[in-house]
Amino acid sequence: MTHTKLIAGIAFAATIIVAAATPTNADPIKCQKTVAKSLASYKQIYLKMQLKCWNLVNLGDFPAPCPGDPLTSKFAAKIETKREKAALKIAAACVYPDDLTTLEFHTADCAYSTPDSSAETACAALPVSNGSEFSECLACLKTAELAEYTSILFASHAVENCGGALDSTSTICSNIDCTGTTLPDQRTLGDTSENDCQRSLAKGGIKYLLLREKVMEKCALKGFTRADCLTMFADKFAAFVQKNQAAVQKGCGVRDPAPQAPFCCKGTGNTCTLPSPETREQCISDGGDPQEDKVCNAGSCDPVMGNKKLTWWDTCPEDDTAMCTTTLTQQDDMIACVQATANTIVDELTCLQFPRNGGADYPCP
Numbered sequence: 627m628t629h630t631k632l633i634a635g636i637a638f639a640a641t642i643i644v645a646a647a648t649p650t651n652a653d654p655i656k657c658q659k660t661v662a663k664s665l666a667s668y669k670q671i672y673l674k675m676q677l678k679c680w681n682l683v684n685l686g687d688f689p690a691p692c693p694g695d696p697l698t699s700k701f702a703a704k705i706e707t708k709r710e711k712a713a714l715k716i717a718a719a720c721v722y723p724d725d726l727t728t729l730e731f732h733t734a735d736c737a738y739s740t741p742d743s744s745a746e747t748a749c750a751a752l753p754v755s756n757g758s759e760f761s762e763c764l765a766c767l768k769t770a771e772l773a774e775y776t777s778i779l780f781a782s783h784a785v786e787n788c789g790g791a792l793d794s795t796s797t798i799c800s801n802i803d804c805t806g807t808t809l810p811d812q813r814t815l816g817d818t819s820e821n822d823c824q825r826s827l828a829k830g831g832i833k834y835l836l837l838r839e840k841v842m843e844k845c846a847l848k849g850f851t852r853a854d855c856l857t858m859f860a861d862k863f864a865a866f867v868q869k870n871q872a873a874v875q876k877g878c879g880v881r882d883p884a885p886q887a888p889f890c891c892k893g894t895g896n897t898c899t900l901p902s903p904e905t906r907e908q909c910i911s912d913g914g915d916p917q918e919d920k921v922c923n924a925g926s927c928d929p930v931m932g933n934k935k936l937t938w939w940d941t942c943p944e945d946d947t948a949m950c951t952t953t954l955t956q957q958d959d960m961i962a963c964v965q966a967t968a969n970t971i972v973d974e975l976t977c978l979q980f981p982r983n984g985g986a987d988y989p990c991p
Contacts, residue, residue, distance in 0.1 A: 651721055652721040652724040652725050652728070653719075653721070653725065654724075654725045654728040654729050656719050657716075657719050657720035657721070657725035657726075657729065658729055658847065658980075659719075659847060660715055660716055660718075660719035660720065661716055661719075661720065661761075661764070661979060662843045662846075662847060662979060663715075664711070664712035664715045664716050664761070665712055665716075665761075665764060665765065665768060665979065666839070666840070666843065667708060667711075667712065668705075668708050668709055668712045668765060668768070669768065669772060669836070669839070669975075670836060671704055671705055671708040672705050672708075672769065672772055673772060673775075673776065673832045673835070673836065674832075675692075675693050675701040675702075675704055675705050676692055676693060676701075676772075676776045676780075676787075677776075677825075677828055677829060677832055678701065679692035679693050679694070679699075679701040680692050680776070680780045680783055680787075680828070681821070681825050681828075683783065683814060684782075684783075684814050684815040684816065684817075684821045684824065684825075685816070685817050685821070686814065686816070686817075690783060690786045690814075691783070691786040691787060691789075692783075692786075692787065693705055709762075709765050712761055712765060713757075713758045713761040713762055713765070714758070716757055716758070716760065716761040717756065717757030717758040717760075717761060718757070719757075720757045720760065721757075722755075722756050722757050722760065726754075726760060729981070729982065730981045730982050730983075730984070731760065731981060732754055732763075733754060733760075734753075734754055734755070735750070735752075735753070735754055736749055736750050736751070736752040736753075736754055736763035736766070736767070737750040737751075738750070738767065738978060738981070739990060742794060742800055742801040743770065743793075743794050743795070743796045743797075743799060743800050743801040744794065744795055744796060744797045745770040745773070745789075745796055745797050745798050745799055745800065746767065746770050746800055746801075748766070748797070749763065749766035749767045749770060752766060764978060764979065767978055768975055768978065770798070770799060770800045771800050771971055771974050771975060772971070773787065773788065773798050773799040773800070774788070774799040774800040774801075774802055774944075774971070775831075775835065775967065775968070775971050776828070777792070777799055777802065778802065778939070778943045778944060778964075778967055779827060779828040779831050779832070779964065780824065780828060781810040781937060781938045781939055782810055782811060782812060782813055782814075782815060782824070782937040782938075783812065784802070784809075784810065784812070785809075785812050786812070787799070788802070792805055800974075802943045802944070803943060803944055803950060804941050804942065804943050804944075804950035805939070805943060806885065806939050806940040806941040806943070807885075807940055807941070808885040808886065808940055809885065810885045810886075810937050810938055810939060811885065811886050811887070811905075811937050813905075813906065813937070815937065816918075818918055819879070819919075819934075820881070820887060820918060820919075820934070820935075820936055820937065822877060822878075823877055823878035823879070823881045823936050824936060824937075825877070826873065826874055826876070826877020826878055827874050827877070827878065827936070827960070827961075827964065829873070829877075830870050830873040830874045830877070830964075831870070831964040831965075831967075831968060833870070833873075834866055834867075834869075834870040834964070834965060834968050835968040835971060835972060837866050838863065838866060838968060838969065838972050839972045839975060839976065841855065841859055841862060841863070842855055842972060842976050842988075843976065843979070845858070845859070846976060846979075846980040846987070846988060851986075851987040851988070852973070852976070852987065852988045852989065867965060870961065870964075870965060871958075871961050874957070874960075874961050874964075875957065875961075878936065878957060879934070880933045880934065880957070881933060881934045881935060881936045881957060882933045882934075882935055882936070882955060882956050882957050882960070883935070883936055883938035883939060883940070883954045883955070883956075883957070883959065883960040884935040884936070884937065884938065884940070885937065885938070885939065885940050886937070887918070887919075887934075887935040887936065887937045888919065888920070888921050888930050888935065889906060889909070889916045889917060889918050889919075889920065889921075890902065890916070890917040890920035890921055890922045890927035890928075891903050891909035891912070891914035891915070891916060891917075891922070892914055892915045892916075892917045892920075892927045893913070893914055893915075896926050896927050897925055897926065897927075898914075898922035898925060898926065898927050899922070899925070900922055902922050919934045919935075933957075936960070938954070938960060939954060939963070940953065940954055940955075941953055941954060942954060942959075942963035942966060942967065943963075943967065944963075944966065944967035944970050944971070970991050973988070973989075973990065973991045974990060974991060976988045977989060977990035977991075978990075
């Protein structure tokens with residue numbers, strides 16, 4: 627038996643011993659598994675509905691913001707239904723407060739760390755006096771993190787997705803660390819190849835996050851630490867990176883990130899005038915027709931020379947280690963940023979879900 631497996635076995639056996647010392651109806655192991663499985667289902671439906679919803683917004687087939695009102699939006703309704711089911715399952719499996727105490731969850735409040743946004747502040751203020759409230763506490767904090775992630779992915783709708791603010795005042799998202807020198811144009815991409823790229827980037831980023839977290843959760847449930855998991859499954863994590871990069875490259879072609887994607891305001895025929903309107907809305911108001919991936923050149927709308935652009939960030943928004951200095955100019959930069967962001971979000975989610983050993987096993991970023 628390897629040293630790592632021996633440590634994991636001792637830790638897992640210790641958990642069983644502690645469980646045996648609790649009341650006969652308590653079962654911390656069952657509780658921990660139910661929390662992981664139920665909230666994994668919630669995360670999957672949340673991200674899936676966000677992906678579908680924002681794609682329809684860009685196509686002009688759904689009114690922003692996403693996921694909308696649960697009373698009128700099928701996307702929001704499905705998310706809410708899954709959230710309620712998770713609460714019921716967790717409440718049925720976790721004996722309050724015994725199981726939560728054994729697993730080192732909070733049994734009186736939802737204040738797991740210093741909130742970095744109004745959304746997290748609202749979560750921290752939630753009471754925890756039973757299993758259902760405990761489930762709602764974790765779902766609330768996870769939703770704020772996932773909302774931050776989807777706002778980074780769907781950069782051209784980030785402000786709407788975060789309720790009008792990307793900083794600590796956001797009532798929906800965790801604080802986005804860096805918004806770059808220029809905020810990406812907040813606009814609907816339309817039924818364009820740029821939107822095809824946006825959908826591919828978001829779909830790939832969501833799949834990458836869910837795959838990485840699934841492995842991390844399995845490790846945690848088997849008693850392994852984060853460090854153990856990263857070493858034992860290094861090849862698997864590397865494969866996730868390669869598959870994600872290939873999927874985005876296939877869907878985006880040769881597009882590179884840019885806060886302001888170029889367009890030409892076409893008038894009669896193929897004519898255009900300089901200076902061009904600053905926004906597509908102004909172009910339409912002036913009687914023009916915005917032409918994507920083109921620029922006004924000598925009075926005509928000509929194709930952009932070089933790689934086309936995706937309306938995105940110019941620095942990586944979730945960039946704790948580089949202190950917001952990672953500049954994004956090429957597609958590979960953008961893909962690496964998505965993966966680094968997903969890694970950080972996964973660490974934040976797992977540290978919340980597996981607080982054992984005082985947070986040492988799955989430390990928060």
